[in-house]
Amino acid sequence: MEMEGIIEAIRHVLDEKDSLREEALKLTREIVRLSGDTVKAIHRNDLTLARKRWGEASERVEKLREMLKDHPDLYHSGYVQTAHQEFVEASLLLSYVIGKDYPWPWELGVPEADYVLGVGDFIGELRRYFLHRLLEGDIETAERVYREMESVYNALITLEYPKGLVNIRQKQDQARYVLEKTLEDLTRAKLNKSLEEKLERVLEDD
Helix, strand or coil: CCHHHHHHHHHHHHHHHHHHHHHHHHHHHHHHHHHHHHHHHHHCCCHHHHHHHHHHHHHHHHHHHHHCCCCHHHHCCHHHHHHHHHHHHHHHHHHHHHCCCCCCHHHHCCCHHHHHHHHHHHHHHHHHHHHHHHHCCCHHHHHHHHHHHHHHHHHHCCCCCCCCCCCHHHHHHHHHHHHHHHHHHHHHHHHHHHHHHHHHHHHHHC
8 A cells, every 4th residue: 555545544533533632632731620610609608509510521521431432542531530639629628518418439420530630639629618617616617627627638648650641649649738737727726716705704704
């Protein structure tokens, strides 16, 4: 066969991949945006909107998986992995806030490696939720959130794999830092509350 024929056949395959890649990029951007909208709605305590945006993101995750089922090289690319992480993060936060069991990777339709990377980001979003509770003066709820962060971190830290399989070490290090900062904030808030209560008792005695 002439080289021209071989190149033309390759061109056909690559043109198809390029077209799919463009469609996948569009979908991943939508997944990231909708997952972000889900998280924002949760922090605003608008759970109706959060569920709606999460459902829209879920539909696109499934569409992406179906579209790239015969193209694993595209499906396991960095931009798809990033979108999955954002979706997992939003899914876990929504489950926690509404009191549902955390979904499994196959329930969300994402690879296991992408899921565990999303778990690392989820700990960061729990900190944000924790800080909102502190600002509201709800130390009891804030402490429960911290305990959940601690539990999730303790599960995540048991994973030890090479970077080539899943770059989990970086997420673990970030999560540990977030956990330490959160404990400092919680301890400070509890001490301040204790001092306020003591001061109130002294003033009442006077």
